[in-house]
Amino acid sequence: MNTVYTDLAARFGTPLYVYDRQALDAAIDNYFNAFSGSRALICYAVKANGNLSILKHFAARGCGFDIVSGGELARVLAAGGDPAKTVFSGVGKSADEIRFALQNKIKCFNVESLPELERINALAAETGCRAPVSLRINPDVDAQTHPYISTGLKDNKFGIAMADAEAAYRRAAELPHVDVLGMDCHIGSQLIDLSPMVEACERLLALLDRLAAQGIVLQHLDLGGGIGIVYDPKQDAEPDIAAYAAAVRRLLDGRGLELILEPGRSLVGNAGVLLTRVEYVKRGENKDFVITDAAMNDLLRPALYDAYHHISNVSAEREAFVADIVGPVCETGDFLAQNRLIGAQAGDLLAVHGAGAYAASMASNYNSRPRAAEVLLCGGEAKLIRRRETLDNILADEKACLSGISACHH
Numbered sequence: 001m002n003t004v005y006t007d008l009a010a011r012f013g014t015p016l017y018v019y020d021r022q023a024l025d026a027a028i029d030n031y032f033n034a035f036s037g038s039r040a041l042i043c044y045a046v047k048a049n050g051n052l053s054i055l056k057h058f059a060a061r062g063c064g065f066d067i068v069s070g071g072e073l074a075r076v077l078a079a080g081g082d083p084a085k086t087v088f089s090g091v092g093k094s095a096d097e098i099r100f101a102l103q104n105k106i107k108c109f110n111v112e113s114l115p116e117l118e119r120i121n122a123l124a125a126e127t128g129c130r131a132p133v134s135l136r137i138n139p140d141v142d143a144q145t146h147p148y149i150s151t152g153l154k155d156n157k158f159g160i161a162m163a164d165a166e167a168a169y170r171r172a173a174e175l176p177h178v179d180v181l182g183m184d185c186h187i188g189s190q191l192i193d194l195s196p197m198v199e200a201c202e203r204l205l206a207l208l209d210r211l212a213a214q215g216i217v218l219q220h221l222d223l224g225g226g227i228g229i230v231y232d233p234k235q236d237a238e239p240d241i242a243a244y245a246a247a248v249r250r251l252l253d254g255r256g257l258e259l260i261l262e263p264g265r266s267l268v269g270n271a272g273v274l275l276t277r278v279e280y281v282k283r284g285e286n287k288d289f290v291i292t293d294a295a296m297n298d299l300l301r302p303a304l305y306d307a308y309h310h311i312s313n314v315s316a317e318r319e320a321f322v323a324d325i326v327g328p329v330c331e332t333g334d335f336l337a338q339n340r341l342i343g344a345q346a347g348d349l350l351a352v353h354g355a356g357a358y359a360a361s362m363a364s365n366y367n368s369r370p371r372a373a374e375v376l377l378c379g380g381e382a383k384l385i386r387r388r389e390t391l392d393n394i395l396a397d398e399k400a401c402l403s404g405i406s407a408c409h410h
């Protein structure tokens with residue numbers, strides 16, 4: 001029995017996300033050690049877990065941030081992160097988001113298309129400044145990951161095609177209100193074999209050389225995020241960050257480029273669990289179900305990608321049976337695991353592992369379920385870093401509009 005988890009569940013209720021600061025530190029140290037000696041800036045990808053206390057911790061550890069919305073920039077600012085270490089990715093940056101980022105003097109826009117480049121130039125002119133830009137190049141490398149989280153193939157919506165890249169850089173160099181600083185890519189997420197990332201780096205460097213020959217000299221190379229984590233200890237191998245770092249450092253040797261990385265999942269994924277209580281065990285003719293108080297709105301990954309998360313019984317070891325572990329949401333796709341060998345009975349506390357990344361940040365209020373609380377373990381101390389949402393929180397914005405509706409009655 002894990003008494004820490006049992007105590008936390010009793011104190012804060014379930015479902016509950018629990019993160020371990022020591023594990024966050026170990027993950028960031030892993031990157032710092034692998035890239036020590038190179039000019040590398042780690043820009044944590046806020047989308048993986050944007051909790052303000054986690055951002056504050058990464059900022060204190062010297063990290064910058066990778067954002068994909070004005071909302072994520074607001075998070076970085078609220079957490080005391082440095083906009084001058086913040087890069088802005090994403091295919092659909094709105095004019096308001098671009099203005100907000102210009103006003104806050106972010107490090108760089110990772111530009112994903114020519115129309116976006118023109119818009120940034122125009123808005124920088126309007127704001128009376130120059131916009132720092134990098135072009136996100138789609139290297140057409142197969143990341144060999146789930147198709148929904150593969151981003152570096154020609155058919156994906158992300159980045160500027162390699163074939164169009166030189167012309168795009170020439171256009172950027174002509175624009176009066178942008179400073180062309182760098183080049184970036186991000187080929188996908190949850191990569192276990194990192195050789196496609198090295199291949200992408202090689203392709204980008206070849207492009208960088210072709211540009212230099214035309215007088216367009218860049219200062220930084222941003223290789224994105226994407227390094228995977230072990231979700232299933234029986235199946236997954238640990239990605240070799242040190243070997244990846246060594247390969248990248250060899251390729252960059254003597255080039256004087258600043259290296260930027262945008263890891264998300266690999267910094268937080270295995271630092272978190274989702275604690276959930278078993279409400280019922282329902283035995284069926286063909287199938288058994290373990291019904292928990294956590295659902296797809298708390299952890300979407302199994303429903304969305306058929307993703308595997310290891311699930312353990314925190315309360316007791318019991319005789320195991322095969323069951324679907326499902327939540328209370330009214331969707332057949334609402335499962336945390338399917339056909340899983342698990343020993344559990346009503347009232348038991350379960351831990352869903354690998355829930356530090358893309359769990360709380362993808363949570364929703366579907367079925368009017370309040371989003372769960374989040375706790376950060378700091379040594380022996382448990383700190384609440386997000387209060388459990390209340391029904392009042394959920395209803396407030398609609399209640400505020402109700403009187404207008406009654407006025408419409410005929």
Ligand SMILES: Cc1ncc(COP(=O)(O)O)c(C=O)c1O
Nearest residue numbers: 045089189225226262263264265
């Ligand atoms: C542009 C960009 N950078 C960084 C990340 C973070 O990726 P990961 O969590 O796989 O490290 C993502 C998400 O895949 C992304 O789209």
Ligand SMILES: N[C@@H](CCCC[NH3+])C(=O)O
Nearest residue numbers: 047149189190301357358
């Ligand atoms: N949300 C995804 C990863 C997408 C990464 C965003 N670019 C996951 O849970 O695995």
